Amino acid sequence: MKIQSIVEHIETSQTELVDHNIYSKILTVDDLRVFMQNHIYAVWDFMSLLKGLQVNLTCVKNPWVPSENTQAARFINEIVLEEETDEIRGGKVVSHFELYKAAMEQVGADTSGINEFVKKVKDSDNYRDCINRYNLNDNIKEFLNFTFDVIETNEIHKIAAAFTFGRENVIPDMFIEIVKGLNENNSNIASEFVYYLERHIELDGDDHGPIALKMIENLCGNDQKKWEEVKNISKKSIEMRIKLWSHITSEIENENRNN
Numbered sequence: 001m002k003i004q005s006i007v008e009h010i011e012t013s014q015t016e017l018v019d020h021n022i023y024s025k026i027l028t029v030d031d032l033r034v035f036m037q038n039h040i041y042a043v044w045d046f047m048s049l050l051k052g053l054q055v056n057l058t059c060v061k062n063p064w065v066p067s068e069n070t071q072a073a074r075f076i077n078e079i080v081l082e083e084e085t086d087e088i089r090g091g092k093v094v095s096h097f098e099l100y101k102a103a104m105e106q107v108g109a110d111t112s113g114i115n116e117f118v119k120k121v122k123d124s125d126n127y128r129d130c131i132n133r134y135n136l137n138d139n140i141k142e143f144l145n146f147t148f149d150v151i152e153t154n155e156i157h158k159i160a161a162a163f164t165f166g167r168e169n170v171i172p173d174m175f176i177e178i179v180k181g182l183n184e185n186n187s188n189i190a191s192e193f194v195y196y197l198e199r200h201i202e203l204d205g206d207d208h209g210p211i212a213l214k215m216i217e218n219l220c221g222n223d224q225k226k227w228e229e230v231k232n233i234s235k236k237s238i239e240m241r242i243k244l245w246s247h248i249t250s251e252i253e254n255e256n257r258n259n
Contacts, residue, residue: 002220002227003213009231010165013238022245025252026178029186032193033109034255036100038248040114041140042167042241043100045147047083049163052151054080056159072156075215082203089195096196103192139247146240150233157219161230164212166237176201 026032058073059065067073084095094102104111113135120130131144150162176197179190220226 003217005227006165006216006231006234010235010238013235013242017238017242017245020242020245020249022249022252023178025249026182029107029182029189030255030259031252032179032182032190033104033107034252035248036104036107036109036193037113038137038140038244038251040100040104040111041117041136041144042244043097044114044118045144046163046167047095047097048151049147049159049167050076050080050083052159053156053163056154056156069218072215072218075211075218078211086199088199096199099192099196099199103190103196106192107190137247137251139243143240143244146236150237155229157216157226157230158233160212160216160219161233162237164216165230165234166241 022035026035053076054060057069057076058067085093086096086099087093088099101111101114117130117134117136120134121127124130128145128148131141131148134141136144147162150158153159176194179194179197182190183194216230220230
């Protein structure tokens, strides 16, 4: 029942996200390139949400000590296995971030920006400074900073809320028919992106989605304050996604005006 109360609380925002006009703007491969070059940063920080959960729910340092919540630890380890080291076609093992980048490369999207960004983050001892100083649109910076604001609370139920209700659950269903339509006219030019989306549908629907909901229930238990905080973070996460979608829509429109 408590999960249902969250679903009801975010319903209006979720509907706004599903009805966003970004889905009607991706009409060409050029439009898809613009989308992916902006969205890749959300794919990257999703992985950071994932690791934020793993760091807080499991032991990832020496000396090892037992997890206080082995059920939740099991939940997140199952998700990490496939998000960070998924075994895909031909037995290849990749993260979903790398899978997305491969899809970008197939359609000719520019990956130099995200590659340089990740390198700067890796080489820096202040990733927030990297985000705020890097040549990114302010809307993307705001999206990333919200994610890391949640992660840095180190409050597991809040991180789990952003992870479970605020992120990738809506993307595959919304985009897969659009991309398949592009493929019909462009000889499967975006087949790797279709594969990425289909993989998400498979994992999120059958495995990750149900596991994440169980994790929320496990972390909140009968703590009403935690349930209220999960509601608020979930709604805010979706609102941040809507703002990101509006920014990318503007980028697509600007690119078309200039061409």
